[in-house]
Amino acid sequence: MMRDRLPHYIQLMRLDKPIGVLLLLWPTLSALWIAAQGVPDLLVLIVFTLGVIVMRSAGCVINDYADRDIDGQVSRTMGRPLATGALEGKEALCLFAVLSTIAFFLVLLLNMLTILMSIVGLFLAATYPFMKRYTHFPQVYLGMAFGWAIPMAFAAQTGNVPAIAWLLFLANILWSVIYDTFYAMADREDDLLAGVKSTAVLFGSNNRVIIAIIQLTFIVMMAIIGRQLEMSFIYNLGLLASVGLFVYQQRLAWVGGVENYLKAFLNNNWVGASFFVTIVAHYAII
Numbered sequence: 001m002m003r004d005r006l007p008h009y010i011q012l013m014r015l016d017k018p019i020g021v022l023l024l025l026w027p028t029l030s031a032l033w034i035a036a037q038g039v040p041d042l043l044v045l046i047v048f049t050l051g052v053i054v055m056r057s058a059g060c061v062i063n064d065y066a067d068r069d070i071d072g073q074v075s076r077t078m079g080r081p082l083a084t085g086a087l088e089g090k091e092a093l094c095l096f097a098v099l100s101t102i103a104f105f106l107v108l109l110l111n112m113l114t115i116l117m118s119i120v121g122l123f124l125a126a127t128y129p130f131m132k133r134y135t136h137f138p139q140v141y142l143g144m145a146f147g148w149a150i151p152m153a154f155a156a157q158t159g160n161v162p163a164i165a166w167l168l169f170l171a172n173i174l175w176s177v178i179y180d181t182f183y184a185m186a187d188r189e190d191d192l193l194a195g196v197k198s199t200a201v202l203f204g205s206n207n208r209v210i211i212a213i214i215q216l217t218f219i220v221m222m223a224i225i226g227r228q229l230e231m232s233f234i235y236n237l238g239l240l241a242s243v244g245l246f247v248y249q250q251r252l253a254w255v256g257g258v259e260n261y262l263k264a265f266l267n268n269n270w271v272g273a274s275f276f277v278t279i280v281a282h283y284a285i286i
Helices: 002-012 019-035 042-066 089-107 112-133 138-147 149-158 163-186 188-194 199-228 233-255 258-285
Strands: none
Touching: 002 042, 002 089, 019 042, 019 138, 019 149, 019 163, 019 258, 042 089, 042 112, 042 149, 089 112, 112 138, 112 149, 138 149, 138 163, 138 199, 149 163, 163 188, 163 199, 163 233, 163 258, 188 199, 199 233, 233 258
């Protein structure tokens, strides 16, 4: 019965684990607030909020479909519905098609530039799960897939995509590499046995040092973006908060262990939230 299968569909879409939605939502909303100078169009706000939830769910579904023969070899993922046989591959493809269709109908409410850009977004979301077979940089591709909502937000709000949108897009790629490398570090040993590629596998014993360099680069880039936008001192509070959070993540990573790597990954939710809150606060007081 469908009622009995519903928990498996929820698990397949990761609706029971909202961290992925939040990591996608914070930079999307931040970009929308910047594009709208603090007063986003209500329809655009609703469409992008719902779109984040729908497309993140679709991304999880196609990811598990792509990894259905690998997840059973990784201790953290062997309980996923496709790995256990609770759901079949064709069911995942049907669900991905339904979610993608919903997302497309949502974007039809926006302007033509945003609609055209959504095609690229769907391509990135659909192809990302297969990157770990061909490159050690699927985390970079994830940043592109997650970050594509940033230029789309500018397109929807203003009808064009200025240079600052692409700077935010690049910064999001750096941030995605940071948190998804922590995530991949938790699975590194299993990934090596399964032949899966990732930045965690590529960086090896230099993981934490390289992540620290990327964290510093991200902070510098966000500071440059703040100066370009002539942000007030409130924005700098977001920068300071992120520095503190990154230091905490490094402490977790140097202690090591799967649990600490996952804690460092999850902690990035507060990095995204701190920037969004300070961006909203900046536009609220100017």
